[in-house]
Amino acid sequence: MKKINKVVLAFSGGLDTSVILKWLQDTYQCEVVAFTADIGQGEEVEPARAKAKQLGVKEIYIDDLREEFVRDFVFPMFRANTIYEGEYLLGTSIARPLIAKRQIEIAKETGADAVSHGATGKGNDQVRFELGYYALQPDIQVIAPWREWNLTSREKLLQYAEQHNIPVEMKKKTGSPYSMDANLLHISYEGRVLEDPAVEPEELMWRWSVSPEKAPDVPEYLDVEFRCGDVVALNGVELSPARVLEKLNTLGGKNGIGRLDLVENRYVGMKSRGCYETPGGSILLRAHRAMESITLDREVAHLKDDLMPRYAELIYNGYWWSPERRMLQVMIDASQERVNGWVRLKLYKGNITVVGRDSHTDSLFEPNIATFEDDAGAYNQGDAVGFIKLNALRLRIAAKRQR
Numbered sequence: 001m002k003k004i005n006k007v008v009l010a011f012s013g014g015l016d017t018s019v020i021l022k023w024l025q026d027t028y029q030c031e032v033v034a035f036t037a038d039i040g041q042g043e044e045v046e047p048a049r050a051k052a053k054q055l056g057v058k059e060i061y062i063d064d065l066r067e068e069f070v071r072d073f074v075f076p077m078f079r080a081n082t083i084y085e086g087e088y089l090l091g092t093s094i095a096r097p098l099i100a101k102r103q104i105e106i107a108k109e110t111g112a113d114a115v116s117h118g119a120t121g122k123g124n125d126q127v128r129f130e131l132g133y134y135a136l137q138p139d140i141q142v143i144a145p146w147r148e149w150n151l152t153s154r155e156k157l158l159q160y161a162e163q164h165n166i167p168v169e170m171k172k173k174t175g176s177p178y179s180m181d182a183n184l185l186h187i188s189y190e191g192r193v194l195e196d197p198a199v200e201p202e203e204l205m206w207r208w209s210v211s212p213e214k215a216p217d218v219p220e221y222l223d224v225e226f227r228c229g230d231v232v233a234l235n236g237v238e239l240s241p242a243r244v245l246e247k248l249n250t251l252g253g254k255n256g257i258g259r260l261d262l263v264e265n266r267y268v269g270m271k272s273r274g275c276y277e278t279p280g281g282s283i284l285l286r287a288h289r290a291m292e293s294i295t296l297d298r299e300v301a302h303l304k305d306d307l308m309p310r311y312a313e314l315i316y317n318g319y320w321w322s323p324e325r326r327m328l329q330v331m332i333d334a335s336q337e338r339v340n341g342w343v344r345l346k347l348y349k350g351n352i353t354v355v356g357r358d359s360h361t362d363s364l365f366e367p368n369i370a371t372f373e374d375d376a377g378a379y380n381q382g383d384a385v386g387f388i389k390l391n392a393l394r395l396r397i398a399a400k401r402q403r
Contacts, residue, residue, distance in 0.1 A: 006112040007143060008033045008103050010129070012041075013048030014180075016118040018166050019157050020145045021055050024116060028143070033059040033110050037099045039069040040184030040242070051167065061106055065098060066184055070241035073098050074185055077315060078284055079229040079339075080304065080332045081292075084312045087262055089281040091186025096125060097320035100132025107140065114141035121147040124267050128318030135321035154179070154191065178205065184245045186258075186278040197263050197273045208253045208277040212350030215256035219348035221355070222251060224287040226343070229336030231284065245280045252279025255347040267317045283352055287343045290354040294365045295339045304335060338362035 007024055011017045011034040024032050034052035038045045045062055052060050073094050084090055103115050115133055119125035126144055133140050151157050161168050179190040187208055193199045203211065225233035231244045239247060252258050258279030266272050292301060307328060314325045341359025345352055368378045 002141065004028045004030045004114045004141065004143070006031045006033060006110060007114040007116050007141075008035055008107045008110065008112045009116045010099055010103055010118065011036050011048060011052060012118070013044055013051050014118075015154065015157055015161065015168050016179075018051055018055070018168070019151065019160050019164075020116065020118050021052065021057070022164050022166060023145055023149060023151075023160075024143065025056070027149075030114075031059075032057055033061065033106060033112055035061040035063070035103055035106050037095075037102060038062060038064045038066060039095055039098065040066050040246070041182040044182070055166070059110060063102060065102065066242040067240060069095065069098055070184060070245050073320075074245065074281075075230045075241055076329060076333070078281070078288055079336050080308050080311050080328075081285060081289055082308060082312045082315065083285070084316045085262075085264055087260055088264060088276065088316075089186065089260075089278045089285065090312065090315050091183065091276060091278055091281065092125070092181050092188055093128060093316050093318075094185065094320075095181075095183045096128035096318065097132050100129050101136060104133060104136045104140065107137070114143055116143040116145065119144065119146065122266075122268065122270065123272075124316065124318065127267055128320075131318040132321055184242060184249070185281050186276050189275045190272070194273050194275060201261060201275050205275070206259065206277060208249065209258055209279055210254065210256050212256035215254070215349045219346045220251065220255060222283070222345045222347060224283075224291075224343045224345065225341070226288070226291045227340055229288065229291075229333075229339040231287070245284075248280030248283045251347060252283050253277070256350040257347060257352060258282040259350075283345065283347070286352045286354060287345060288339075290343045290345075290357045291339055291341055291359070294357055295341065295359050295362045296335065297364065300335050304332065307331075 007028065007030055009017065009021055009024065009032050011021060013036065021032055021034065024030065034048070034057045036045060036048045049060055049062055077090065077094050082090060084093075106112070107115055117126065117129040119129055121144070126146075130142055130144070133142055151160055158168060178192055178194070181188045189201070189205055194201060223235050224231055225236075230241070232238055234244060234247050258277050258281070260276040260278065262276065263271055263273045296304075311325070311328050311332070314320070314322060314328070319325050340362050341357065343354060344356035346355050366378075368375055
């Protein structure tokens with residue numbers, strides 16, 4: 001085991017990283033720098049500071065990264081309308097490259113020779129964190145306790161915490177708590193009853209949203225304004241990127257929007273069942289696609305849709321800092337120069353309905369051409385004859401040969 005003098009730990013203050021902090025001190029006999037990224041988890045931040053102090057940590061970083069998170073990570077991802085396997089809005093995946101980036105920066109600031117994370121050896125996050133570390137500092141030492149220790153279950157972690165007087169929130173008499181991850185884009189849940197994909201999640205598990213059945217009986221209308229593909233105002237009020245997502249989360253959660261129960265394919269090869277609440281992201285995706293529907297050229301829109309699954313897979317698998325993701329981002333961002341205007345949505349009992357959209361400067365929708373009424377010669381319907389025959393030529397040739 002290589003001698004480690006100082007390690008920067010990505011520290012949430014939850015069960016896993018609280019145990020890891022103590023384990024690092026005891027196993028490596030090293031100084032631990034605790035780093036907590038405030039990316040919208042709210043009340044979890046300050047308790048993390050108190051817990052780190054209680055465990056003897058002298059250098060504690062709690063950085064407010066909310067604006068950077070939404071501006072430089074979430075918004076660029078949503079410009080591509082990114083979803084993984086048709087449903088997942090990548091709330092956990094997109095936070096990891098930012099945490100890895102700041103962790104490496106802190107390692108350089110404090111003279112640490114190693115970094116550590118709380119991801120298990122079965123999950124995707126170990127890959128996401130470590131690909132980020134190595135992309136940003138190729139020679140950094142990485143300590144992944146879940147791949148080294150013998151604490152192989154959450155019950156063993158609870159026992160370790162009790163033995164070392166480490167406080168654990170949300171402990172239930174019926175067993176260990178859910179494994180949760182929260183940021184401004186989403187909150188996720190794994191473990192407990194969710195390990196059986198046939199069992200419906202407990203209603204008490206959900207934290208950000210009411211059930212659609214209990215949502216208001218009156219629909220709520222929302223105007224979303226875009227500039228170069230990013231939301232800049234809600235209902236006419238300009239907001240910062242983080243405030244936009246905070247507001248959308250409140251509106252979505254109130255109206256029962258954004259719940260997802262998913263069995264996904266992890267990068268490491270297994271299938272995993274998790275539940276997610278992404279109310280603001282669900283609204284953002286629907287609004288953005290509506291805005292693009294009148295401002296993007298057809299072939300540009302279709303090319304984006306062709307490339308999106310690859311882009312989503314890169315983010316899911318941890319390749320945010322890769323040259324191929326950066327290349328795709330340049331193309332995506334270029335497509336958004338004219339994605340400007342507003343979209344009107346109706347939020348009602350878990351549903352998001354687009355009821356209006358307009359772009360005074362960049363709309364490609366021409367009413368005098370699309371109309372079912374007299375178009376005053378704007379479109380010659382007779383032109384369609386040759387268009388159809390040329391496109392049908394190969395079909396006609398094949399049909400004749402088959403006969």
